[in-house]
Amino acid sequence: MNRILSREAEESEKYSVQEKLKIGIVGISDYAGTSFLAGCLARYLANTGKHKPAVIEFGKGTLFDSYGMDKRFAGRSYVQFYNSVSQNKSIRGLQNMDEGINWMLRSPDEQNIKLTFEQKLRLINHSRGDAILCDFSGNQDYDSQLSQLLLSMDQIIAVIDPMPSKMLAGHHLLCSIKDMEQNIRGAGTVIYIINKFNEGVNRRQMLSYLRIRKPVILPLVRADLIYTAEYNCKIPYSLSEAKSMLQKPLSEIASMLNF
Secondary structure, three states: OOOOOOOOOOOOOOOOOOOOEEEEEEEOOOOOOHHHHHHHHHHHHHHHOOOOEEEEEOOOOOHHHHOOHHHHOOOOOOOOHHHHHHOOOOOOOOOOEEOOEEEEOOOHHHOOOOOOHHHHHHHHHOOOOOEEEEEOOOOOOOOHHHHHHHHOOOEEEEEEOOOHHHHHHOHHHHHHHHHHHHHOOOOOOEEEEEEEEOOOOOHHHHHHHHOOOOOEEEEOOOHHHHHHHHHOOOOHHHOHHHHHHHHHHHHHHHHHOOO
16 A cells, blocks of 8 residues: 655664563453554554663464564564564574564564574564563463463553453453462563543443452543554554553553663
């Protein structure tokens, strides 16, 4: 598509070695907004100037097209990390830096590549950045591999769509995450996010059902803003109206990360 790319930040290829904080972002149901949060949180952290986030997709892989990576990397090479790791090639020192974020996304011709658990760990451990945001969208089947990957994270962000049918569909995964929270690293390990919050949500009923402490509330961002962002190859948080809605809750999430 002939979309227009306008950058929010100047390009910078500077990088210093920093300790990684591995953050697993998982939705308890389909389309809870896992990828949406991963992209917006990466943009927020990069905007602070204090962090070099990386985004790794372990789910369906939609962000490459959503953010117009073909436009962003026009005239320069885009590292296909999935291809490299699946072929046991070295990825040490490689990165796809754009606007302060290292994008380790599935390109269109990598969609059918399936990595082993060991290959996924290698991808995480060799990523460049200090906040490694692992997008587990589309992984609502809580199998042993997802369990092990989440256990390998320093922190977990559980994303919840407050629609009753979505919460009911995610009951098993939510219970598994709660059990995991009791058995690893203590308080602050899991951050619960209520995404798409709107006037139709009965807050009392929602919290009574979920039984989680101090969730972070993200408001429902209008669909036209999401469309506008994609047509301009932008992360939704880059739009001023979306930023005004999301800045406070994203700041709250950032304050809960154990840097």
